[in-house]
Amino acid sequence: MTDPHLDALRQAVPGLHLKTDPADLEHYGRDWTRRWIPAPLAIALPDDVAQVQAIVRWANARGTALVPSGGRTGLSGGAVAANGELVVSLERMHRVLGFDAVDRSLTVEPGIALQAVHEAAAAHGLAYPVDFGARGSCSIGGNVSTNAGGIRVIRYGNTREWVAGLKLVTGAGDLLDLNRGLIKNSSGYDLRHLAIGAEGTLGIVVEATLKLTEPAPPAQTVLLALPSFDVLMRVFAEFRARLRLQAFEFLTERGLHHVLAHGGANPFDAVYPYYVVAEFDAADEAQQAAGLAAFEACSERGWILDGAIAQSQEQAGQLWRLREGITEAVARYRPYKNDVSVRISAMPEFLAQAQALLSEAYPQFDVVWFGHIGDGNLHINVLQPDDVADADFMAQCGRVTGLLAGLLHRHGGSISAEHGIGLVKKDHLQSTRSAEEIAAMRGIRRALDPNGVMNPGKLFD
Amino acid sequence: MTDPHLDALRQAVPGLHLKTDPADLEHYGRDWTRRWIPAPLAIALPDDVAQVQAIVRWANARGTALVPSGGRTGLSGGAVAANGELVVSLERMHRVLGFDAVDRSLTVEPGIALQAVHEAAAAHGLAYPVDFGARGSCSIGGNVSTNAGGIRVIRYGNTREWVAGLKLVTGAGDLLDLNRGLIKNSSGYDLRHLAIGAEGTLGIVVEATLKLTEPAPPAQTVLLALPSFDVLMRVFAEFRARLRLQAFEFLTERGLHHVLAHGGANPFDAVYPYYVVAEFDAADEAQQAAGLAAFEACSERGWILDGAIAQSQEQAGQLWRLREGITEAVARYRPYKNDVSVRISAMPEFLAQAQALLSEAYPQFDVVWFGHIGDGNLHINVLQPDDVADADFMAQCGRVTGLLAGLLHRHGGSISAEHGIGLVKKDHLQSTRSAEEIAAMRGIRRALDPNGVMNPGKLFD
The missing domain is CATH 3.30.43.10 (Uridine Diphospho-n-acetylenolpyruvylglucosamine Reductase, domain 2)
Known part of the structure; x- marks a missing residue:
């Protein structure tokens, strides 16, 4: 002391x-x-x-x-x-600083939890629509710094879309009051968007003004069992064309296996290769009927092998837990996580090639896939077997991530869809960003943090 | 030669x-x-x-x-x-390079006109929803470089929201392939958003991948005559709460005066201080009834003094021309244009103070106001009298813009909502961006354009 x-x-x-x-x-x-x-x-x-x-x-x-x-x-x-x-x-900086009904905005300190933001918005009859599993513990400052995505991106976009103003203390110690809640502001470089997703390397987010919106309309939640990823993409196209989707999430058989092993009942009698949890607007009878028609059209073509339609909020919650429970269910295997994205159109080919690559590289490892079809975001969890030592496991995972990064590069994808680069993906940044981009980022970092005090060693050296 | x-x-x-x-x-x-x-x-x-x-x-x-x-x-x-x-x-670089139905994206060269993008999207049953008067002549590269806004921002946001990928040749001559159409990509600084709105000072936009969306649903267009700006804001709140707005545009009596003088019939028998052109979803009977109910609720409270509801596409076009025709109608007066924004909630007080300031500063000048209520964006056109010389007019306008900039600064507004800073507003940039922000922008500009070849003298020195 x-x-x-x-x-x-x-x-x-x-x-x-x-x-x-x-x-x-x-x-x-x-x-x-x-x-x-x-x-x-x-x-x-x-x-x-x-x-x-x-x-x-x-x-x-x-x-x-x-x-x-x-x-x-x-x-x-x-x-x-x-x-x-x-x-x-x-x-300690976790207060709601202000709400404006005309602007539909909520101004908060950075330490406030995402869930507290949801509650503050709901208290005014509005919604902050970014949402994901860590809502109770993650903070808005962190959400902004990774441009957090989550389970509603297909409908509402990432955190970036919901930040109307940002106060940033730069690495030089300057306080920048960025965009101040304006909707239109064409007055030079949008430093707000530069700070969003910068992982604390340009400065510290000390305040955010968040846009709010109408609460999502009542939704229908369904669970679908599907024979292949190609069919899954066809069902996605059909559902997206017919319905107003709020979420379209998938998991593989291994994902469901681990969730059920962790607790819970299988809604189906058989085992299927792929599952989808989809949610779409069902505010009135016409929308409910459209949902049923989409389901039937896909079933008739043999695309949907089995399905469950939630009849209550409670059942919807049960279906959601099959998808959202994966992270917790596999946590005890200390999984190595890849969080990658490609264009939606590139997903089938990328997934097939990545699965081939992983099954060849990890014949002995359990690999759990899940993700967000509508966003082109795939989460790949490689579970650590009990009989493989930490260092050995990490070395193997690192090597395979290199191969995966090469595949992503060929597909124009990203090595980090929503988790950020940090330390974990730093060595693979060049799979997603060119040498010229990294050089430009380095110059920008120097401009905002000339002495290199902000989160050094993260993102890039 | x-x-x-x-x-x-x-x-x-x-x-x-x-x-x-x-x-x-x-x-x-x-x-x-x-x-x-x-x-x-x-x-x-x-x-x-x-x-x-x-x-x-x-x-x-x-x-x-x-x-x-x-x-x-x-x-x-x-x-x-x-x-x-x-x-x-x-x-010469004005081609459509690609369309992807799964990604719902259109990849174009920068020289393509906005209207050609609209048409290319429509040919695939989709829409590129950014729209404004210059659609036939402006180019996508320019739209990106000013983060162009327009008449649908209340519903669809600015150009920024619709750029999924951007190729930029930086001031150093490097080609950056930014974001490549990904929906989720948390891999360091989003240089795409840095280039959007940079007014060609960081590099040259050479390709854009634009997001497309469903065409807007059938809309109802109404023209409202209103007694004051405070009432106008109340009508806006009521309409926004009850309806799904596509546009909510206003003009003053002077605006309508000039449009009608240029050609066209007054839909009303009397003259009113403020007019609104509003457009909202009317895809079914329930939405049409909601529109009528909103109109009646405001009329009963004495807020709406007179109104016209378009009964056809043609009538809707006529109502729109009253708003969109202003720019052309006043062009012969070579207006000095201010394009400012504040938070929506700050508009009534800002407008009152700005009108007082302008009527004191320009007692002899005709000032035409119009703009986008839902975006907090006000266009102020000061018309040049025939008997005032150019230099004298510009000097007076520049002086008054200084006063207006001070007022904007006090309200946290922006000296450029959607036109950009360029040369015209360069001397007033510090009303909107702090010295520290400008210093940060200068450092960023040096990082991407080390020899200062890109549009020097624009935005800031």
Whole structure:
């Protein structure tokens, strides 16, 4: 507690909350990746924007690296502090600062949880439509910094689409008040969009003004059993043409297997290669009838082998758990996660080639696929067998990710659809971004963080 | 024709089309602003991406400034070449390169006109929903470079929302293939969004992959006469809560006056302070009834003084012409245009203060207001009286724009909602962007255009 570094920080930022207990260092020094040994200098928990600015200026003067920290639910190591960095946790800055009914906007501090944003919007009869499993623990600052996607992107887009204003403390310690909630603003480079998805390498998000919208109309949820991925794409085309989709999620047989092994009842009597959880508007009888007609049209053509239509909210929840429960169900196998995307049109060929590649590369490993068809986003979870050691498993996964990255490159895809690059995918960034793009990003990073204090080592060196 | 500069360019870019006739220099050297005397070195008309890259590399080697040029319908001077620049016209690159039904995307060269994009989308039963008056002459490259907005932003957003991929030749001559049509891609800084709205200062847009969507449902168009702007905002809130709006445009009495003077019949017997052209979904009887109910609810409260409901497509077109015809109707007065935005909630107070400011500053000038309520975007056209000389008029307008910029700054607004900064608003950029933001933009510009060849003098110095 008499570290001269921290004494100087206390002097530079009067009243700053600091944590230095070993348990805190471990807790705040890692995210959900659990691959690096946390070793931060300390945890700073600022109360306001001025304290964040003072921390960043102190870090510039001292040459201390900073790691911005939200809910630490990230899966790319973006919030890991393993090299003596000062973690800047935004958890004390978690208030709703304002709501405007005319603008339909909610202004929040970065440490607020996604679910709290949902609730604040609902209290005004509106909705913030970005949603995914970590909603209870992830923070808006982290959502913005990874441009978080989730399960409603097909209808509502990514976090990027819902940020009307952003306050950013840059790596130089400047406070930028970006776009201020304007709908139209053609006044030079949109630095708001540059900060979204920057994984804390350009600065720290200290406030966001979020757009709200009408709550989604009542929906019908269905579970479909399908014979092949090609047929799955045909069903997707048919459903998208006939219905207003809210979600169109898929999982493989292995995904359902693990969810059911974790608890739950199989809605079907047989086992099928692919499953889809689809949700579409069913606000009136016409829309409900259209849903039934789409289902029947696909069934008649032999595309749908079996199906279940939720008859209640509770049943819809049960169907959703078959898809949303995968991550939890496979967590005990400490899966190696690939989170990739291609254009929707490229999915069938990419998936076939990737499955061939993985079954050749991992004949002994259990690989669980699931993802978001409407977004071209595939999640590939390679489960760690009990009899394979950590280092060996990681080495094999790293090697295969290299092969997968090559395949993605050929298909014009992305090595990170929604998790971010962080530390986990850094070595494969060049599969998605060219050398010229990375050089441009490096120049931009220098412009906003001249002394390199913001999350160094993340995204790219 | 023996300019050694151009001989070197011809050698560096074999087969490049060049124009050097005085009439061409004048034609391609200006945009719709008509305020600067065109004086380009020459006009280059590349046929493909390789030629664009070769031109930019030549410009870097020679230190020659480049002005990217689309339809030159801009209103900010962004495409003006008045200082011996080489104009790079993209007009020969105007093809549709591809359509994908699964991705719902259209890939085009930058010189294609917006209307040709509309038609190409319609040929596939889909729509590209960005739309505005200059659709026949403006180009997609220019639309992207100003993040063009228009009359459907309330429903569909700006150009930014519809760009899934962008190819950019940077100021350094590198070709960046940005985002490649992916829906989810969290792999570092989104340089696509940085290039959108950059007004050609970071590079030249050489290809765009545009998202398409379902055509808008059948709509009902109404014209409303209203007593005040406060009431107008109440009607907007009521309509937005009850209906699915496609447009909500307003004009003042002076706007209607000039449109009718230019030709056309007044649908009303009396003169009113404010008018609204609103359009909303009316695909079935329930939606049509909701429209009528919204109209009646506002009328009963005395908010709507008079109204007209289009009974046909033709009548809808007539109502729209009252709003869309303003620009053409006032063109002969060579108006000084302000294109500003504030948050929707700030509009009533801003408008009242701006009207007071303008009537004090321009007691002798005719000021025509119109704009997009749902976007917070106000267009202010100051008409040049016949007996006021150009220089005098411009000096007065520039001075008043300074006052307006101060008012915008206090309301957190933008000096350019959709036209861009270019040359016209450059001196007022600091009303909208802070010194720190401008410094960050300057650093970013250096990173992508190290030798400063891209549209120098535009946006900021």
